[in-house]
Amino acid sequence: MDEKISAEEKAKLKDQGFIPQRDGKHYSCRVITENGCLNSEKNQKLSDIAEKYGRGYMCYTVRLTIEIPWIKYEDIEKVKAELKEVGLYTGGTGARVRPVVACKGTYCGFGFLDTQLIAKEIHERFYKKYYDVKLPHKFKIAVGGCPNNCIKPDLNDIGIMGQKVPLLDESLCLGCKKCGVEAACRVNAAKVIDGKLKIDREKCNNCGFCIDKCHFEAMKCEKEGVKIFIGGKWGKAVRRGNVLPGIYSIDEAMDIIEKAILYYKENGNNKERFGDMIDRIGFEEVSYQILNKVEIYKGNN
Helix, strand or coil: CCCCCCHHHHHHHHHCCEEECCCCCCEEEEECCCCCCCCHHHHHHHHHHHHHHCCCCCEECCCCCEEEEEECHHHHHHHHHHHHHCCCCECCCCCCECCCEECCCCCCCCCCCCHHHHHHHHHHHHHHCCCCCCCCCCECEEEECCCCCCCCHHHCCEEEEEEEEEEECHHHCCCCCCCHHHHHCCCCCEEEECCEEEECCCCCCCCCCCCCCCCCCCEEEEEEEEEEEECCECCCCCECCEECCCEECHHHHHHHHHHHHHHHHHHCCCCCCHHHHHHHHCHHHHHHHHHCCCCCECCCC
16 A cells, blocks of 8 residues: 555545455455445446446455445545545445345345335434444344245344244144144244144244234234344354344334343443354343333234
């Protein structure tokens, strides 16, 4: 990197989303997509910037941001100005809430949630408004539309997963030899035993495929909402997130996200990930503090 650029300036640029490349001469410009979606106008602008200031290509990150590599230091302000023309901006680094990741649940045949709309709301409330809130370490949030787990909610500091809790009315079950519910269950949680349908709650992941599959209406939906994981992380040391007890509404999930961030801010040690703090303090205590005054659905889980 140019020796005339101070270490302080380099740190400031990185905080803004201009990350020094390995060659020491260029920067990678990290552009925030908010929820992994861009319209054609914004895509075209990014292509134009990559062609004009880089080497004509872009890279998509695992956090669904877009990086344009090979940007020269002297072109950084020009790049920022051109991004601003279409409402785009850079960032996504540092010890703060990171860009939100969402699966394609908004239009996916399996999705229960408008994941992209939810991710955009989380982005507005906890990425943009909390951007100047210094946390002990990075904090990642993911929104998954169903238990197919495509977005890996349990490997994020907070993960949301769409849920449909099935409700079996055994009085309506006729014990059909060819049970539609059993045939629809993809995790073998539904079985006809001794002439009656049984649901193994340990196996059931609330995917909702069995709901409305009974011709005699023995299987319905008891509750729709989200499961919430806390403390997950991947990378050098993988930790699967703990599951908070219950199924939550989106409004409740937003409250929980905010409480989790603030609790982490106050109780996490410097450079300590959220999951490591949970291990240090204890999941029971952390979950109690986060869920305090949040009414939860306990249901069958």
